[in-house]
Amino acid sequence: MNHPSQSLLPKSSWLCLALVLTVLAPFILMSHNAGAQQGALDKSEPKDITVQEVIKRFSTKEKEFKEARDHYTYRQDVKVMTLDGDTPDGNYQQVFDVTFDDKGRRIKNVVFSPQPSLQRIMMTEEDFDDIENRLPFVLTSDEIGEYDILYVGQQKQDELDTYVFDVAPKQIVGKKRYFQGRIWVDNHDFQIVETFGKTVPDNKKKKGQENLFPKFTTWREQIDGQYWFPTYTRAEDTLEFSGGGVKIREIIKYTNYRRFGSKSKITYEGQEVKKAEPGTDQKPQ
Numbered sequence: 001m002n003h004p005s006q007s008l009l010p011k012s013s014w015l016c017l018a019l020v021l022t023v024l025a026p027f028i029l030m031s032h033n034a035g036a037q038q039g040a041l042d043k044s045e046p047k048d049i050t051v052q053e054v055i056k057r058f059s060t061k062e063k064e065f066k067e068a069r070d071h072y073t074y075r076q077d078v079k080v081m082t083l084d085g086d087t088p089d090g091n092y093q094q095v096f097d098v099t100f101d102d103k104g105r106r107i108k109n110v111v112f113s114p115q116p117s118l119q120r121i122m123m124t125e126e127d128f129d130d131i132e133n134r135l136p137f138v139l140t141s142d143e144i145g146e147y148d149i150l151y152v153g154q155q156k157q158d159e160l161d162t163y164v165f166d167v168a169p170k171q172i173v174g175k176k177r178y179f180q181g182r183i184w185v186d187n188h189d190f191q192i193v194e195t196f197g198k199t200v201p202d203n204k205k206k207k208g209q210e211n212l213f214p215k216f217t218t219w220r221e222q223i224d225g226q227y228w229f230p231t232y233t234r235a236e237d238t239l240e241f242s243g244g245g246v247k248i249r250e251i252i253k254y255t256n257y258r259r260f261g262s263k264s265k266i267t268y269e270g271q272e273v274k275k276a277e278p279g280t281d282q283k284p285q
Contacts, residue, residue: 037157038157039157040156041155041164042153042154042155043153046163051151054151054190056141057190058163058191059141059143059144060141060190061189062138062139062191063140063141065138065227068227069227069229071259072223072257072259073257073259074097074229074254074256075095075096075098075254075255075256076095076096076098076252076253076254077095077251077253078094078131078252079091079092079093079249079250079251079252080093080118080248080249081249081250082120082247083247083249084247089119090116090117090118090121091114092116092117092123093112093116094110094113095110095113096109096111097111097256099260104260120246121246121248126177127213129177130213134179134199135216135218135252136229136233136254137179137183137197138192146169146170146173146178147169147170148167148168148170150167151163151164152165152166152182157184157193160184161188162184162187163185163187164182164183165182165183166181166182167197169200172200172201177199177200177201178199178201179197181195183195186228191227192228193219194217194218195216195218196215196216196217196218197216198214198215198216204242210241212241214236214237214239214248214250215235215237216234217233217234217235218230218232219233223257224259229257230254231254231255232253233250235248235250236248236249236250
């Protein structure tokens with residue numbers, strides 16, 4: 001993908017977000033702009049538990065989290081802006097509810113979608129897929145073998161004590177997309193509570209056909225007393241296309257989590273999770 005001025009695009013083409021950041025070498029830490037209050041990084045090994053056991057436990061919990069979230073409805077508000085200094089000069093927004101039809105099938109219902117005004121960037125199918133599936137990054141026991149995972153240390157995140165890991169794909173297979181960056185795992189619930197990184201690979205085949213992606217931070221909050229669900233994602237970068245840099249801001253909010261009232265059961269640590277009042281807190285902009 002590219003700047004609109006660099007090629008003629010069919011009217012039916014996707015409006016897409018072509019964002020650029022050079023693919024990082026594994027385990028190179030990117031500058032972190034997260035809003036959480038971070039303590040000092042303690043590089044000592046975990047106490048009373050091995051690093052491999054931590055990885056095993058959080059990847060198992062992440063699988064439970066992923067399966068549980070598939071039984072929740074929620075609202076997702078996506079905003080993408082290009083900036084001139086700090087002033088937006090192009091916007092894309094879509095608000096949609098993730099719900100279920102009368103047969104229990106998961107559906108997406110768009111409730112607000114004003115006419116986009118983006119001119120300096122475009123969005124690809126990969127961008128939309130990332131927004132729905134990879135920015136709320138999940139690393140399950142089924143996927144753990146695809147990644148190199150490096151223990152970094154322990155760190156305080158607000159009131160949480162966390163284990164910190166750097167994560168990178170072992171290899172890029174076909175057209176599959178991956179996460180690369182840093183995760184913070186709560187040392188009590190063994191679930192990811194914060195993610196900072198980007199989706200890979202970028203695609204820089206040639207000038208005018210760049211499909212590249214920004215670094216982002218996703219925060220999670222505890223819902224129904226069990227699961228740490230994503231509630232807020234933010235990306236802000238000056239992105240260097242071959243034709244020039246574009247400053248962007250991307251904000252995604254996930255609200256109104258409610259367990260779907262079907263006959264299906266959600267389990268947590270082998271026990272059925274009883275339906276509770278949903279949490280709707282979110283990170284401020």
